[in-house]
Amino acid sequence: MTESSKIQPKIKHMVIMHCDGLGASIANALSDQGNKIYIIDDRMEAFNRLPKNKIDSDDITPIIGDGTIKNHLARAGLHNADVFIALSDVDSRNAMAAQMAKHIFKIPKVICRIDDPERQKMYNSLGLYCISARTVATQMVVEAAKA
Amino acid sequence: MHIIIIGAGKIGSSLAEWFISLGHEIAVVEQEPIKCSILDDELGSVTVQGDGTSKEILLSAGTNRGDIFIATTSSDDVNLVACQMAKYHFGISKTVSIVNDHDLTAFFETLGVDIPIDSTEVLLNRIQQGLISEGTVHLMSVSDFHNRILVSIKIPAESHMQPTTIGDISIPNETLICLVITTNGNASIPKNDSMINPGDEIVAVTTPEYEGRLRELLIKGPDK
Numbered sequence: 095m096t097e098s099s100k101i102q103p104k105i106k107h108m109v110i111m112h113c114d115g116l117g118a119s120i121a122n123a124l125s126d127q128g129n130k131i132y133i134i135d136d137r138m139e140a141f142n143r144l145p146k147n148k149i150d151s152d153d154i155t156p157i158i159g160d161g162t163i164k165n166h167l168a169r170a171g172l173h174n175a176d177v178f179i180a181l182s183d184v185d186s187r188n189a190m191a192a193q194m195a196k197h198i199f200k201i202p203k204v205i206c207r208i209d210d211p212e213r214q215k216m217y218n219s220l221g222l223y224c225i226s227a228r229t230v231a232t233q234m235v236v237e238a239a240k241a
Numbered sequence: 242m243h244i245i246i247i248g249a250g251k252i253g254s255s256l257a258e259w260f261i262s263l264g265h266e267i268a269v270v271e272q273e274p275i276k277c278s279i280l281d282d283e284l285g286s287v288t289v290q291g292d293g294t295s296k297e298i299l300l301s302a303g304t305n306r307g308d309i310f311i312a313t314t315s316s317d318d319v320n321l322v323a324c325q326m327a328k329y330h331f332g333i334s335k336t337v338s339i340v341n342d343h344d345l346t347a348f349f350e351t352l353g354v355d356i357p358i359d360s361t362e363v364l365l366n367r368i369q370q371g372l373i374s375e376g377t378v379h380l381m382s383v384s385d386f387h388n389r390i391l392v393s394i395k396i397p398a399e400s401h402m403q404p405t406t407i408g409d410i411s412i413p414n415e416t417l418i419c420l421v422i423t424t425n426g427n428a429s430i431p432k433n434d435s436m437i438n439p440g441d442e443i444v445a446v447t448t449p450e451y452e453g454r455l456r457e458l459l460i461k462g463p464d465k
Contacts, residue, residue, distance in 0.1 A: 162318055164344045186294050189325075190318035197351055212296035213322065216329040 105130055109175045111161030111191050112182035116227060118143035120179065125153045129177075132170040136160045161191040164198065172199040179205045185213050192222050242266070245307045245333075247293035247323045248314035249276040252339065256311060257284060268302035270323075294322040296330050304331040312338040317345060324354045377456055380444070388448050389415070394456050398424070398440035402460060408433035410458050413451035420444035 106129045110121050113135040121131045125148055134157040135141065141149075141156040148154040159166030161180065172178065178195035180188035185208050192206035208214040208224045217224050242265045246253045249271035260267045261284060270293040271277045277288040291298035293312065304310065310327040312320035317340060324336040337356040340346045349357035367379075383389035396402060407418060422428045424440040437443065437459070447455050 163342065184318070186316070186318040186322040189322050193321075193352060194345075194348065198348060210295065212330065213294065213326065216325065219329070220325075 106176040107171060107174055108132070108177040108179065109134065109167070109170045109172055109195075111135075111178075111180045111188070113137075113140040113143060113156070114181070114183070115143065117181045120181065121154050122148065131155070132157055132175075134159050134161050134166065134170045162187050162194070164194060167191070167194060167199065172201065175199070175201050177201065177203045177205070181207050183207075183209075185210055189213065189217060189222070192217075193220075196221065242308040243268070243303055243306055244309045244311065245270065245299070245302050245304050245327070247310075247312040247320065249273075249280045249288060250313060250315065253311075253313040254280055254283075256313065257287060261287075266303075270298060270302050294319055294326055296326060299323075299326060299331065304333065307331065307333050308335065309333075310336045312336070314339070315341060317341050321349060321352065321354065324349075325352065328353050377452065383446055387415075388450075389446055390449060390452065391419075391444065391446055392452060392455075394443045394445065394459055396437065396439050396441050396443065396459055400439040400460055402439055404436055404438045406433065407431045407435050407437065410437075412458070413447070413454045416445060416447040416451050416455055418443055418445045 108124055108129050108131050110117050110131060110133045113133050117133060121133050122145060125131045131154045133144070133154060136159060138158060144154055144156060149156065157170040159169055161167060161182070172195060178192065178201045180192045182188050188206050188208060192204045195201040196204045204222055206217060206222045206224050207227060208217055209226045209228045214224045214226060244260050244265055244267045246257055246267060246269045249269050253269055257267050257269050257280065267287055269280060269288045271288055271290060272292060274290055277290045280288050289298060289302040293299070293314070304327055307327070310324060310333045312323045314320055320338040324338050327333040327336055335355050337358065338349055338354045340349050340357045340359050343359060343361040346357045346359040378393045380391040380393055383391055412418065418431055420428055421431045421435060421437055422442040422444070423438070429435065443459055445455060
């Protein structure tokens with residue numbers, strides 16, 4: 095083993111937009127891997143889904159705000175973030191937030207939930223990494239039903 | 242031309258009416274059924290009910306044969322995605338979008354919206370201009386590149402200005418007086434010896450920088 099491979103990977107600063115069940119679960123999982131997570135939502139009660147101990151230990155920081163407003167994203171430390179993940183259930187809000195992250199804040203990795211296949215096609219070609227919770231779940235159910 | 246308008250709010254509806262009066266073909270995409278039926282009652286069958294960011298809905302609004310695409314909703318994200326869809330899937334060459342959040346105008350331009358309209362700035366300008374230079378009306382901007390504007394200045398009838406000729410006024414740089422409209426409604430293209438009188442309305446091309454000076458000269462008369 096070389097010396098460099100033993101060095102701990104840099105702690106990544108990740109910002110997640112929207113704290114529903116999916117957002118909270120992804121925040122928790124990425125925090126388990128040692129990343130520093132900021133999660134932004136404009137509904138205070140949404141943060142009840144986050145594990146309290148991780149909020150207390152500052153592993154996950156909730157930020158009250160709207161992920162499509164530039165100043166609110168800045169409050170979530172987007173200037174220094176390594177990864178931005180837009181997870182709301184509205185494609186257009188995700189597309190706008192993700193493109194702000196990419197073009198205004200120059201975040202190297204931007205992941206964007208886009209459920210509509212035609213919009214997904216477009217944003218993939220415009221350089222966003224698109225995922226669809228709906229498509230993945232649909233495929234899994236179809237596979238399971240077949241088996 | 243075929244023009245697609247997203248949103249049947251006040252701006253979308255007024256634009257629709259205007260384009261129809263000019264003889265253009267339009268389609269208005271609106272999410273709310275009630276707004277669709279109100280506009281259809283007024284203008285004939287012009288609306289497509291649905292999501293303006295959906296390819297299928299845009300197709301049924303005839304975006305594939307569209308010349309101009311205008312997004313007018315109060316949601317910036319919908320306006321942006323709608324314009325991007327129009328461009329990407331249908332190759333629309335001219336997209337226009339209202340931008341509600343002042344911070345995002347340049348961003349919209351970066352992302353391919355050809356004409357982003359900063360609604361906050363437009364309103365702010367009108368209010369400021371109205372307060373600063375009462376009696377001067379901004380008719381339109383002439384060229385984005387040189388910042389020229391077409392203005393109309395009404396010389397108050399009770400002004401102390403003595404009747405004077407255009408030639409006697411040292412017209413500021415970058416300014417051209419195009420039209421003098423007298424109190425009885427006669428409009429003429431002024432020459433150097435044309436008279437201007439209190440009560441006249443002057444239409445001129447100028448810049449925001451020289452506009453105030455022009456107004457001052459017209460109202461007070463030539464420098465003594």
